[in-house]
Amino acid sequence: MNKIKTNTTKIINIKNLKKGYDNNQIKALNGVDLEIxxxxxxxxxxxxxxxxxxxxxxxxxxxxxxxxxxxxxxxDLFKAKNLSEFRSxxxxxxxxxxxxxxxxxxxxxxxxxxxxxxxxxxxxxxxxLELLKAVGLEDKVNQRxxxxxxxxxxxxxxxxxxxxxxxxxxxxxxTGALDSKNGKIILDLLKDLHQRENxxxxxxxHAPDVGQMAERTIEVLDGKIVSK
Numbered sequence: 001m002n003k004i005k006t007n008t009t010k011i012i013n014i015k016n017l018k019k020g021y022d023n024n025q026i027k028a029l030n031g032v033d034l035e036i037x038x039x040x041x042x043x044x045x046x047x048x049x050x051x052x053x054x055x056x057x058x059x060x061x062x063x064x065x066x067x068x069x070x071x072x073x074x075x076d077l078f079k080a081k082n083l084s085e086f087r088s089x090x091x092x093x094x095x096x097x098x099x100x101x102x103x104x105x106x107x108x109x110x111x112x113x114x115x116x117x118x119x120x121x122x123x124x125x126x127x128x129l130e131l132l133k134a135v136g137l138e139d140k141v142n143q144r145x146x147x148x149x150x151x152x153x154x155x156x157x158x159x160x161x162x163x164x165x166x167x168x169x170x171x172x173x174x175t176g177a178l179d180s181k182n183g184k185i186i187l188d189l190l191k192d193l194h195q196r197e198n199x200x201x202x203x204x205x206h207a208p209d210v211g212q213m214a215e216r217t218i219e220v221l222d223g224k225i226v227s228k
Contacts, residue, residue: 030223043214092161151182
């Protein structure tokens with residue numbers, strides 16, 4: 001992996017980033033410039049189709065851009081050869097749908113990202129239990145996700161996202177499938193864990209209340225950042 005010497009307070013540095021689909025007929029990102037400092041809580045907002053989720057996918061190395069430059073946690077994502085290693089070490093993902101494996105227990109679901117590491121099974125269990133306690137689910141460790149509410153499943157997904165001590169949490173509409181009460185619980189939890197785990201938190205949302213909780217709001221429209 002290609003480490004780049006950058007300002008230690010700057011964890012994301014994006015310049016003129018471009019991404020198109022359908023032979024570039026759809027310009028999902030059309031020259032994005034963005035800097036995010038380590039430890040920030042950022043909300044990326046915009047209407048459906050504005051490019052905000054595409055931008056999140058670029059930061060998380062789930063897709064490659066067509067042009068420009070993007071450095072995340074000191075890694076040049078255009079030059080990095082092992083993006084799965086980068087994602088495993090640096091990024092924790094929380095999606096609108098929790099993506100838990102139904103035939104595994106809550107504990108086993110949280111432990112999954114650690115299988116790629118060299119830590120012992122006892123250490124895996126200890127870390128998973130620590131985070132399940134942090135999200136208030138220590139009494140659900142042996143249950144299957146199908147026995148949990150939607151809010152509880154999303155809390156499991158948050159614990160799983162944090163288990164490898166990532167430097168960045170990327171959350172794509174994390175409250176989109178929840179009612180307002182559970183949505184607020186998830187947002188409060190994310191904000192608390194952002195501070196407790198000293199992690200950079202980036203949330204894609206269209207909900208104004210989410211944007212109000214963030215330290216900074218970035219507005220995306222037609223593949224460009226119109227306010228940051």
